[in-house]
Amino acid sequence: xxxxxxxxxxxxxxxxxxxxxxxxxxxxxxxxxxxxxxxxxxxxxxxxxxxxxxxxxxxxxxxxxxxxxxxxxxxxxxxxxxxxxxxxxxxxxxxxxxxxxxxxxxxxxxxxxxxxxxxxxxxxxxxxxxxxxxxxxxxxxxxxxxxxxxxxxxxxxxxxxxxxxxxxxxxxxxxxxxxxxxxxxxxxxxxxxxxxxxxxxxxxxxxxxxxxxxxxxxxxxxxxxxxxxxxxxxxxxxxxxxxxxxxxxxxxxxxxxxxxxxxxxxxxxxxxxxxxxxxxxxxxxxxxxxxxxxxxxxxxxxxxxxxxxxxxxxxxxxxxxxxxxxxxxxxxxxxxxxxxxxxxxxxxxxxxxxxxxxxxxxxxxxxxxxxxxxxxxxxxxxxxxxxxxxxxxxxxxxxxxxxxxxxxxxxxxxxxxxxxxxxxxxxxxxxxxxxxxxxxxxxxxxxxxxxxxxxxxxxxxxxxxxxxxxxxxxxxxxxxxxxxxxxxxxxxxxxxxxxxxxxxxxxxxxxxxxxxxxxxxxxxxxxxxxx
Numbered sequence: 001x002x003x004x005x006x007x008x009x010x011x012x013x014x015x016x017x018x019x020x021x022x023x024x025x026x027x028x029x030x031x032x033x034x035x036x037x038x039x040x041x042x043x044x045x046x047x048x049x050x051x052x053x054x055x056x057x058x059x060x061x062x063x064x065x066x067x068x069x070x071x072x073x074x075x076x077x078x079x080x081x082x083x084x085x086x087x088x089x090x091x092x093x094x095x096x097x098x099x100x101x102x103x104x105x106x107x108x109x110x111x112x113x114x115x116x117x118x119x120x121x122x123x124x125x126x127x128x129x130x131x132x133x134x135x136x137x138x139x140x141x142x143x144x145x146x147x148x149x150x151x152x153x154x155x156x157x158x159x160x161x162x163x164x165x166x167x168x169x170x171x172x173x174x175x176x177x178x179x180x181x182x183x184x185x186x187x188x189x190x191x192x193x194x195x196x197x198x199x200x201x202x203x204x205x206x207x208x209x210x211x212x213x214x215x216x217x218x219x220x221x222x223x224x225x226x227x228x229x230x231x232x233x234x235x236x237x238x239x240x241x242x243x244x245x246x247x248x249x250x251x252x253x254x255x256x257x258x259x260x261x262x263x264x265x266x267x268x269x270x271x272x273x274x275x276x277x278x279x280x281x282x283x284x285x286x287x288x289x290x291x292x293x294x295x296x297x298x299x300x301x302x303x304x305x306x307x308x309x310x311x312x313x314x315x316x317x318x319x320x321x322x323x324x325x326x327x328x329x330x331x332x333x334x335x336x337x338x339x340x341x342x343x344x345x346x347x348x349x350x351x352x353x354x355x356x357x358x359x360x361x362x363x364x365x366x367x368x369x370x371x372x373x374x375x376x377x378x379x380x381x382x383x384x385x386x387x388x389x390x391x392x393x394x395x396x397x398x399x400x401x402x403x404x405x406x407x408x409x410x411x412x413x414x415x416x417x418x419x420x421x422x423x424x425x426x427x428x429x430x431x432x433x434x435x436x437x438x439x440x441x442x443x444x445x446x447x448x449x450x451x452x453x454x455x456x457x458x459x460x461x462x463x464x465x466x467x468x469x470x471x472x473x474x475x476x477x478x479x480x481x482x483x484x485x486x487x488x489x490x491x492x493x494x495x496x497x498x499x500x501x502x503x504x505x506x507x508x509x510x511x512x513x514x515x516x517x518x519x520x521x522x523x524x525x526x527x528x529x530x531x
Contacts, residue, residue: 026051026120026121026122027048027051027053027120028047028048028051028052028053028121028123028148029053029112029115029116029119029123029125030047030052030054030055030124031043031125031126031127032054032056032083032127033127034056034058034059034062034077034079034080034297035076035298035422036127036129036152036297036298037080037083037297037298037299038154038298038299038301039086040154040301041154042127042152042153043125043126043127045150047092049090049092052092052093052125053093053095053119053121054084054087054092054094055094055095055097055111055112056080056083056084056094056095056096056097057097057104057108057111058080058097058098058099058104059108059111060106061107061108062107062108062134063238066412067238067242067416068241068242068415068416069241069242069243069416069417070235070238070241070244070385071245071248071384071385071419072293072385072419073234074227074230074231074245074248074250075385075419076297077233077234078223078226078227078229078230079252079299081096081226082252084096095119100233108134108138109137109141112124112141112143113141121145122146123145123147124143124145124148125147125148125150126138126147126148126149127149127150128149128150128159129152130152130338130423130424130425131422131423131424132341132345132346154298154301155335156184156185156302156331156335157335157338159339159343162177162338162339162340162342162343163342163343166339166343171444172442174332174333174442175199177335177339178200178328179194179199181335182199185306185331187306187327187331188313188320188323188327195313195320195324196324200324200325200328201273201320201321204273204274204321205273205322205325207275207278208457208458209275209278209279209280209458209459211459214280214283215283215286215287216267216268218263218285218290219259219260219263220247220250221249221251221252221256221259221260222249223248224252224253224256227248231245231248242365242416242417243385244382246383247383249384250293250294250385250419251294251299253299254300256294257294257299257300260291261289261291261300261305261308264290265312265317265318266317268289269287269309269312269317269318270312270317270318270319270322271287271322272287272318272322272325272326273319273321273322273323273324273326274322276288276325277390277457278390278457278458279373279376279388279390279395279454279457279460280458280459281372281458281460281463284380284383284384285384285386285388286388288388290386291305292420295330295420296422302330302331302334302335303331305330306331309323309326310323310327334425337424337425337428337432338424338425340441340442341423341424341425341427341428342424348427348428348438348441349411349427349431351407351437351438351439351441352407352437353437354437354493356404356405356406356407356435356437357406358405358406358409358531359405359406359531360400360409360410361403361529361530362529363375363529364378364413365378367379367382370465370466371399371466371478371479372460372461372463372464372465373395373454373464374395374396374399376460377391377392377396378396382417384419385417385419386418390457393429393433393434394447394454394457395454397410397430397434397435398434398449398479399482400434401434401448401486402448402485402486402522403525404486404489404526407430407431407435407437410430410437411427414429428441429442433447440497444497445499446490446500448486449479449483450477451466451468451478451480452468452480454479461477471484471518472517472521476521478525481517481518481521481522481525482522484507484510484515485519485521486522487503487504487507488507491504491507
């Protein structure tokens with residue numbers, strides 16, 4: 001699965017001097033997308049600086065397919081511009097199409113066609129992209145020369161390898177995939193056994209943050225000159241997009257990404273495990289890595305990150321539960337959801353197992369709600385283009401599922417509001433984990449929860465206008481009635497799910513009057529929220 005010669009990726013992609021391959025071709029057009037900003041990209045591996053040209057496009061179509069958060073637009077375009085300059089500094093020719101280019105065709109496919117019409121190339125070379133629709137468009141593009149599509153080997157498990165792993169399995173479970181990835185990479189292994197005698201340390205990683213405990217100050221990347229220019233461009237031209245730009249601090253080049261990673265490994269990783277599932281009012285980052293935006297556009301290497309985290313444990317600088325939980329998110333979840341996405345698309349994007357048809361409440365865009373947990377998560381998304389995985393899964397995702405919001409609307413919201421959202425990673429997390437719209441392909445059960453879970457894992461309920469202890473009434477936490485209404489509405493669907501036996505048993509012990517009260521309260525809440 002990962003037994004390729006990964007050492008080759010650590011070598012400079014563009015050797016100094018004249019050690020380039022000599023070719024009799026007219027040259028290749030090398031397409032690089034905005035989330036492919038790695039110097040070891042497969043599309044660039046054998047580039048001929050004398051003949052080849054790298055094409056990079058600030059695509060209007062990709063920027064507006066969803067009205068992406070302003071910070072995401074800044075992140076991608078600033079990182080692209082700096083990547084292009086690094087390539088030029090290595091002696092490569094780059095055709096960079098800016099947003100304000102009057103001849104910009106608005107689409108990546110259109111710019112490939114235009115570049116071929118204006119230059120003498122006998123082929124196009126590209127790395128497979130992370131969006132099914134764009135991949136199909138590029139695969140079907142008829143431009144009169146061959147288009148060579150290469151594997152995106154920045155991932156540790158290829159699409160073919162994942163399909164081979166999945167073949168014949170009745171269920172696709174991340175835990176078993178993760179164990180295989182551990183064996184293949186050797187990460188956190190002692191011989192053929194998992195380090196510490198266990199594959200995961202979830203029980204140690206579910207602590208509520210004690211009162212008064214706060215994380216160290218986070219290192220954020222101050223906008224450099226290129227980033228500041230793009231901030232001004234986005235402010236002027238994309239004012240109708242979601243989000244604020246005031247607190248922009250995402251890495252936009254390898255040096256900034258490295259500094260962010262180093263700060264996490266040194267100062268946050270030691271306590272990351274204990275509090276990775278905790279939530280706290282107006283504490284958006286806690287001990288989380290803040291590296292996923294840089295990782296997902298190619299500024300960091302996943303295997304390198306994991307090896308350095310493992311080294312922190314082996315050298316006594318971080319405990320095993322923290323390092324295991326962090327590594328699992330990268331070689332477990334990240335690789336697993338990408339595999340599921342490519343294995344199941346395009347049918348996966350149509351799944352709606354719970355037949356949800358509701359609209360997304362307006363406060364997902366404003367944060368104007370008396371539910372403290374939801375308000376805090378939405379405001380974090382607005383201000384930082386970020387919320388950590390429990391806020392995404394158990395607050396905004398959980399509420400959308402309980403309300404019966406259509407999975408398309410949930411997909412769209414997550415794609416818009418987060419800086420690290422790309423369809424391959426977003427869709428299986430929202431349509432799979434958050435809403436159970438895939439019927440159990442990704443998650444083994446609906447991750448539905450009442451207010452009790454949020455109270456157990458956060459300090460939100462102490463300052464909330466609603467009473468988490470009340471199940472009915474005007475002051476009751478909305479999650480409570482919505483939860484029992486959800487279980488009631490889907491009881492027949494969930495009857496065969498062993499992980500839902502306890503709530504179904506509790507539901508069966510309620511009299512009809514109580515169940516009706518929950519249904520009526522939930523209906524009133526959906527109406528008031530515009531669902």
